[in-house]
Amino acid sequence: MRLEEVLSLANVEIFNTITEGIHIVDASGKSILYNKAISEIEGLSEKQVLGKHLLDLFPDWTKENSTLLTVLSTGKAIANREQNYLNFKGKKIRTLNTTLPIYDESRLVGAVEISKNITTVNDMSEQIIDLQQKLIKPVKRETGIKHYQFDQLIGKSEPYLEAIKLAKRASKSSSSVLIYGDTGTGKELFSQSIHYASERAERPFIAQNCAAIPESLLEGLLFGTSKGSFTGALDRPGLFEQSEGGTLFLDEINSMSMSLQAKILRVLQENYVRRVGGNKDIPVDVRIIATTNESPDILIKKGAFRKDLYYRLNVINIKIPSLNERSDDIPLLVDYFIRAYNQQMGKDVWMVSDEILEAFKRYNWAGNIRELKNFIESAMNMISDEHVIGKEHLPSHVSEVLLRKDQYIKPDPVNIEDLNAYLGNIEREVIEHTLSFYHNNISQAAKHLKISRQNLQYKIKNYKL
Ligand SMILES: Nc1ncnc2c1ncn2[C@@H]1O[C@H](COP(=O)(O)OP(=O)(O)OP(=O)(O)O)[C@@H](O)[C@H]1O
Numbered sequence: 001m002r003l004e005e006v007l008s009l010a011n012v013e014i015f016n017t018i019t020e021g022i023h024i025v026d027a028s029g030k031s032i033l034y035n036k037a038i039s040e041i042e043g044l045s046e047k048q049v050l051g052k053h054l055l056d057l058f059p060d061w062t063k064e065n066s067t068l069l070t071v072l073s074t075g076k077a078i079a080n081r082e083q084n085y086l087n088f089k090g091k092k093i094r095t096l097n098t099t100l101p102i103y104d105e106s107r108l109v110g111a112v113e114i115s116k117n118i119t120t121v122n123d124m125s126e127q128i129i130d131l132q133q134k135l136i137k138p139v140k141r142e143t144g145i146k147h148y149q150f151d152q153l154i155g156k157s158e159p160y161l162e163a164i165k166l167a168k169r170a171s172k173s174s175s176s177v178l179i180y181g182d183t184g185t186g187k188e189l190f191s192q193s194i195h196y197a198s199e200r201a202e203r204p205f206i207a208q209n210c211a212a213i214p215e216s217l218l219e220g221l222l223f224g225t226s227k228g229s230f231t232g233a234l235d236r237p238g239l240f241e242q243s244e245g246g247t248l249f250l251d252e253i254n255s256m257s258m259s260l261q262a263k264i265l266r267v268l269q270e271n272y273v274r275r276v277g278g279n280k281d282i283p284v285d286v287r288i289i290a291t292t293n294e295s296p297d298i299l300i301k302k303g304a305f306r307k308d309l310y311y312r313l314n315v316i317n318i319k320i321p322s323l324n325e326r327s328d329d330i331p332l333l334v335d336y337f338i339r340a341y342n343q344q345m346g347k348d349v350w351m352v353s354d355e356i357l358e359a360f361k362r363y364n365w366a367g368n369i370r371e372l373k374n375f376i377e378s379a380m381n382m383i384s385d386e387h388v389i390g391k392e393h394l395p396s397h398v399s400e401v402l403l404r405k406d407q408y409i410k411p412d413p414v415n416i417e418d419l420n421a422y423l424g425n426i427e428r429e430v431i432e433h434t435l436s437f438y439h440n441n442i443s444q445a446a447k448h449l450k451i452s453r454q455n456l457q458y459k460i461k462n463y464k465l
């Protein structure tokens with residue numbers, strides 16, 4: 001049966017209810033199905049198209065620029081190819097096409113093209129890029145704008161000071177830096193501090209979150225675009241060029257695709273960029289600070305981070321401890337945030353209650369410093385003329401979680417080499433604390449932990465407590 005006959009048996013109306021454009025041609029290139037969505041995208045009616053050959057409709061099309069014609073000649077599918085063209089109403093259109101060959105047994109009988117209109121998404125993104133570029137410039141000129149510097153990083157615990165020491169060392173050079181830290185641990189603060197303490201301080205610091213925008217736009221944004229790379233593309237420098245002499249902060253670099261990671265590596269190795277669609281090599285002098293919020297080792301194992309890029313970025317490697325790893329710093333941070341919000345809100349709060357401070361030290365801070373800061377901010381909003389923040393100033397669902405005794409602290413896989421040893425350490429610590437709380441009264445400690453006296457005695461011997 002011919003493809004046309006097969007289609008006439010199917011319920012063709014169904015094609016008109018979907019939002020993707022569908023265009024089916026037979027083996028000779030004649031249109032046999034043209035749904036409503038594609039008709040809206042291209043500005044042609046079904047009547048104008050059906051029965052006509054592709055080249056009668058689009059005389060400029062060739063095998064090189066038409067995916068349908070390419071698939072008809074190669075018999076191979078093309079997935080997710082972007083096409084840019086002016087439609088019949090003269091409107092600039094950008095689509096994302098997947099084109100598949102149709103076979104009857106082994107004979108090629110036609111091809112189907114599925115098109116998604118991404119014109120508006122694209123326009124929006126272009127506007128965002130333009131706005132972003134306009135915003136970057138004034139920031140550079142303005143004086144007195146707040147940039148984070150090392151002396152504003154609050155914390156005195158050993159692992160934190162160790163991280164700061166490394167970061168200060170990083171500010172003395174132009175080597176790439178890789179910062180690894182959980183969400184809200186202060187990766188951006190660290191990066192700014194490094195930049196503003198370095199000899200690049202007078203040059204731009206530009207931050208880009210690599211997870212925040214679609215891959216195809218990220219490439220143009222980073223490397224720039226060249227007029228003619230696609231219809232409507234402007235000549236636009238990328239963030240590499242705009243950070244010339246300064247620092248480019250690539251946040252969540254692991255969310256980039258492997259191929260884009262390879263392109264970043266090339267820039268780092270060769271110190272020049274080529275704009276998308278361009279043919280000129282533009283020299284750049286940019287220091288890169290990149291971050292991940294998962295351990296780079298694990299990301300490499302998962303295949304989300306290129307090893308070669310990792311080695312290149314890892315010249316200086318800083319791990320920022322989570323708030324749970326530096327719980328000694330909690331009182332200091334609480335104090336700092338209270339003072340900051342006092343000033344901002346015109347209040348006179350002195351401290352948090354002992355109960356809350358103890359709970360803060362036990363709490364599993366999944367959102368790290370950002371979460372602590374938010375806690376204090378919301379309590380400061382609730383408090384009126386009292387001076388001490390208590391649980392009554394926290395929303396009930398928050399204080400409930402906060403004051404729960406048996407919290408599970410998410411371990412960082414990097415710290416675990418041997419599960420039994422790790423769990424053993426936790427058990428040892430819990431027993432040690434409980435015994436000291438009950439002044440070494442084994443019966444009371446066993447009762448509290450809900451295990452038998454014999455069992456506790458066995459563990460005490462085992463752990464040599
Ligand atoms: N040492 C610190 N002293 C004071 N405030 C801090 C400190 N570290 C982080 N903060 C505050 O915590 C919040 C989170 O910091 P930042 O945005 O740098 O974290 P991040 O690691 O980049 O988080 P994400 O992974 O979510 O992007 C910010 O409001 C920042 O001001």
Ligand SMILES: [Mg+2]
Nearest residue numbers: 184187188251
């Ligand atoms: Mg960040």
